[in-house]
Amino acid sequence: xxxxxxxxxxxxxxxxxxxxxxxxxxxxxxxxxxxxxxxxxxxxxxxxxxxxxxxxxxxxxxxxxxxxxxxxxxxxxxxxxxxxxxxxxxxxxxxxxxxxxxxxxxxxxxxxxxxxxxxxxxxxxxxxxxxxxxxxxxxxxxxxxxxxxxxxxxxxxxxxxxxxxxxxxxxxxxxxxxxxxxxxxxxxxxxxxxxxxxxxxxxxxxxxxxxxxxxxxxxxxxxxxxxxxxxxxxxxxxxxxxxxxxxxxxxxxxxxxxxxxxxxxxxxxxxxxxxxxxxxxxxxxxxxxxxxxxxxxxxxxxxxxxxxxxxxxxxxxxxxxxxxxxxxxxxxxxxxxxx
Amino acid sequence: xxxxxxxxxxxxxxxxxxxxxxxxxxxxxxxxxxxxxxxxxxxxxxxxxxxxxxxxxxxxxxxxxxxxxxxxxxxxxxxxxxxxxxxxxxxxxxxxxxxxxxxxxxxxxxxxxxxxxxxxxxxxxxxxxxxxxxxxxxxxxxxxxxxxxxxxxxxxxxxxxxxxxxxxxxxxxxxxxxxxxxxxxxxxxxxxxxxxxxxxxxxxxxxxxxxxxxxxxxxxxxxxxxx
Numbered sequence: 398x399x400x401x402x403x404x405x406x407x408x409x410x411x412x413x414x415x416x417x418x419x420x421x422x423x424x425x426x427x428x429x430x431x432x433x434x435x436x437x438x439x440x441x442x443x444x445x446x447x448x449x450x451x452x453x454x455x456x457x458x459x460x461x462x463x464x465x466x467x468x469x470x471x472x473x474x475x476x477x478x479x480x481x482x483x484x485x486x487x488x489x490x491x492x493x494x495x496x497x498x499x500x501x502x503x504x505x506x507x508x509x510x511x512x513x514x515x516x517x518x519x520x521x522x523x524x525x526x527x528x529x530x531x532x533x534x535x536x537x538x539x540x541x542x543x544x545x546x547x548x549x550x551x552x553x554x555x556x557x558x559x560x561x562x563x564x565x566x567x568x569x570x571x572x573x574x575x576x577x578x579x580x581x582x583x584x585x586x587x588x589x590x591x592x593x594x595x596x597x598x599x600x601x602x603x604x605x606x607x608x609x610x611x612x613x614x615x616x617x618x619x620x621x622x623x624x625x626x627x628x629x630x631x632x633x634x635x636x637x638x639x640x641x642x643x644x645x646x647x648x649x650x651x652x653x654x655x656x657x658x659x660x661x662x663x664x665x666x667x668x669x670x671x672x673x674x675x676x677x678x679x680x681x682x683x684x685x686x687x688x689x690x691x692x693x694x695x696x697x698x699x700x701x702x703x704x705x706x707x708x709x710x711x712x713x714x715x716x717x718x719x720x721x722x723x724x725x726x727x728x729x730x731x732x733x734x735x736x
Numbered sequence: 737x738x739x740x741x742x743x744x745x746x747x748x749x750x751x752x753x754x755x756x757x758x759x760x761x762x763x764x765x766x767x768x769x770x771x772x773x774x775x776x777x778x779x780x781x782x783x784x785x786x787x788x789x790x791x792x793x794x795x796x797x798x799x800x801x802x803x804x805x806x807x808x809x810x811x812x813x814x815x816x817x818x819x820x821x822x823x824x825x826x827x828x829x830x831x832x833x834x835x836x837x838x839x840x841x842x843x844x845x846x847x848x849x850x851x852x853x854x855x856x857x858x859x860x861x862x863x864x865x866x867x868x869x870x871x872x873x874x875x876x877x878x879x880x881x882x883x884x885x886x887x888x889x890x891x892x893x894x895x896x897x898x899x900x901x902x903x904x905x906x907x908x909x910x911x912x913x914x915x916x917x918x919x920x921x922x923x924x925x926x927x928x929x930x931x932x933x934x935x936x937x938x939x940x941x942x943x944x945x946x947x948x949x950x951x952x953x954x955x956x957x958x959x960x961x962x963x
Contacts, residue, residue, distance in 0.1 A: 434812070437745070439753070439800045442811075446797075449814060524817045 399479060399557045403472035408554055410465060415547045417458045422540050424451045425533035432530050448529055452517055455536060459510040462543065466503045469550075474655065480563050486655040487566035487578075495553035497577075502549060506542050511678040512685065513539060515706075519686075519699055527695045566653035570638055582652040584639040593632045597714065600625055600680075604711060622684025626710070630677040633717060637669070643736050644724035669720045676713025679706040741903065741934050742769040742792055747801035747811075749787050761787040763959040764801070769936060769952070771902070774929045776945040777938045779956035785938035786831075786907050788956065792936065793905045794822035805903070823852060827896030829906040833888050835895070837881035841872060844880055845894045852899070866894040870924070886917045893924055904928060906937045910944055918943055925949070 428444050428451065473486035473496070483489050490496030513535050520528035569578040603625060607618035634654070642652045645665055658666035683706030689699040729735065749762040762784040769775050777785045790796045791803055794810055797818075803811040810821055835844050845866060846859040854862075867873045870890040875883060880891060889909070896904055906925075910918040918941070926949045929935055939945055945953050955963045 437800055437802045437811070439748075439750075442797060442799060445812070445814070521814070521816075524813050526814070 399476065399554075399559055401476060401479065403475050404554050404557065407465070407469065407472055407550060410461070410468070411547045411550050414458050414462055414465070415543055417454060418540060418543045421451055421455045421458065422537060425455075425536040429530055429533045429537065434526060434529075445526070448526065448533075452521065452532075456514060456517060459514055462546075463507055463510050463514075466507050469500065469503060470655070470658070474659070476557065479559055480557070480561075481559065482562040482565055484565040484567070484656070485653060485659070487569050487653055488563045489557075491569050491578075492558070492561065492563035493553060493556040495549050495556060499546070499549040499553050502542070502546055506539075506546060507674065508678055508681065509539050509542060512682050515682045515686070515702070519689075519695070519702060522698050523695055525692075527692055566656060567651060570642075570652040570654070571650070581635055581638045584635050586640050589632065589636045589639055593629075593636045596625065596628050596632050597718065600629060600711075600714065604707065619684055619687035622687070623681050626677050626681040626684065629680070629714065630673065633673050633677075633721075637673075637721065641669075641721045641724065644728045647728060647736070649736055665720075665724070669717065672713045672717040672720060676710045676717055679713065680710030683707045683710060739771045740768055741771040741806060742936065743767070743802075743804040744788070744792065745802040745804070747788070747791055747798045747803060749784075749791060749796065750799040753799060760959055762791065762798075765956075765959070765961045767954050767961055769934065771934050772929070772932050773951040774925065774935045774949050775937070775952045775954065776950050777936065777954050777956060778940055778945045780940060783956040784959040785940075785956050787959075788961075789905055789907055789936065789938050793826050793828050794818045795828070823848060823899055825901050825903055827899065827901040827904045829892050829896045829904070829909050831908045831911055833892040835880045835888060835891055838879060840877050840879060841867070841875050841883070841891050842877065844891055845898055848895065848899050862898055863894070866897060870894050885913065886920060889913065889917060889921060890924070897928075902932075902934055904933050904935045906935070908938055908940075910939060910941045915943070922947055922949070 424447055428448055431440060431444055433441055470486055473489040476489040477483035477485050480489055480492050483492065490500055513532065516528055516532050516535065520526060520532055568574060569576075570582040571579060572583040573579065574582070599621075603618050603621050607621065638652050638654050642654060642657065643649055645657045645662060646653075655666070656662065658664060658670070683703045686699045686703040686706065689696050744765055744767050747762055747765045748760065751757075751759045751761060765784070765788055777788065779785050787796070791798050791811070792805070798811050801811070802809055805821070805825060808821065810818060813821060836847075842860070842863050845863045849859045849862070864873070864876075867876055870893060872887065872890055872894065875887060880888060883891065896906075909921055913921065922944070925935060925937070926947075929949055937944060944950075954961050
């Protein structure tokens with residue numbers, strides 16, 4: 398283990414959040430089991446008081462957990478300075494077998510927590526707590542994610558060894574390299590670009606055609622929305638590694654999805670990933686909100702929120718495309734050729 | 737035909753439940769109040785009048801039971817909705833008026849409108865109407881701490897009326913007033929009743945609960961409504 402401020406910060410932060418989450422879990426279980434909105438007994442009033450507190454605390458805890466994804470990236474980048482062989486966050490994350498599983502889990506958690514936060518927000522907009530049991534059941538179900546995250550973080554942190562030489566991003570994201578990094582880097586532009594744009598076209602078709610037709614088509618559109626956004630996210634990541642990166646670095650061999658988040662590349666990756674994460678999170682959550690039917694006041698509020706999310710996701714997706722293809726266009730205009 | 741506007745069903749309020757200093761302030765209190773009526777809640781000090789009034793006035797939540805105002809189960813509302821309901825439907829006159837001494841009469845009166853997002857122009861317009869009505873127009877910019885007891889009382893009433901609430905609650909409004917101010921107060925209250933306001937007053941002052949304008953008197957003892 399390296400006693401670096403970032404490592405200690407991540408460990409303390411995750412431990413504190415897990416503690417808060419665990420306390421939230423106990424209360425969530427009590428609320429889930431004992432909730433009876435129509436009761437006017439003392440127990441129900443206590444649960445109503447409790448839900449206000451628990452939902453506020455969990456809001457804070459999950460929002461902080463979401464931020465932890467970005468803190469992990471910054472920490473990994475900082476730690477690259479003390480790990481031999483590491484050039485950026487990739488080197489730190491690949492220095493032991495827990496780094497990338499931790500990052501993948503945190504990305505998954507990001508979306509799951511975001512969905513919970515939106516459901517919680519919606520529930521707090523209505524007088525009768527219509528989603529209270531569902532949201533606390535959700536909290537109980539996502540608790541293992543937080544536990545797994547913390548365990549993986551501990552394993553990752555305790556196995557950071559400055560005496561072991563790690564791989565740099567150039568060798569991890571290399572067409573010839575073994576593993577997921579190599580496969581992602583090896584995806585050809587001829588395959589990933591048509592796939593990505595097919596998904597974007599499907600998204601637009603879904604938004605402007607399917608969901609504007611009859612109820613059956615709307616239902617179909619809602620069904621399609623969630624997997625489409627997952628497909629969008631995955632294809633966007635593959636495209637970022639295999640296509641966008643080479644135009645940012647202007648090098649065919651450098652396909653790191655982390656280096657361009659640094660000052661050297663004017664933090665290009667920050668708005669790129671911001672748009673990608675925001676578009677995907679709001680898009681998939683908006684799709685889920687389409688399934689809310691009862692009570693009518695909840696459906697109405699969910700509908701308003703959904704429209705906002707659809708708006709954000711659509712513009713987020715378009716912004717991602719524009720930012721993503723900016724280096725390609727700039728390179729082509731500058732040199733008149735492709736890499 | 738009169739409509740039910742306030743209803744409490746077996747309302748209980750316990751402070752510090754389960755602790756050695758547990759105190760049951762209100763116990764199984766049930767009452768019904770019709771729209772446009774003037775009702776007095778009487779009883780000795782410590783009988784639970786103020787607590788029951790604060791439960792009806794959305795100042796606190798019951799430990800069990802139900803408070804229904806205009807058909808809405810307000811005791812079940814989450815805090816932010818309860819506050820919104822309070823701002824829209826209830827005007828409250830506190831025992832010690834609870835005015836902000838360092839602020840002007842106008843600013844005190846318009847205070848309940850600020851969270852509602854009402855424009856300063858509209859706030860001022862509404863306040864001016866009330867200042868005229870309660871003969872306070874000449875004191876508009878005076879600091880409240882410079883006013884006499886009677887004037888402060890009228891500012892408190894104006895503040896309670898500024899949000900056009902249909903229900904006015906007053907907690908022991910005559911407790912610190914002399915007999916002349918109490919009779920002035922009764923004149924104002926009677927005028928408000930005539931204008932259709934529902935008024936609920938807690939008092940142990942016979943001048944109040946024996947007043948001919950009073951439609952109904954509930955008596956409380958040891959936290960219970962006994963008649």
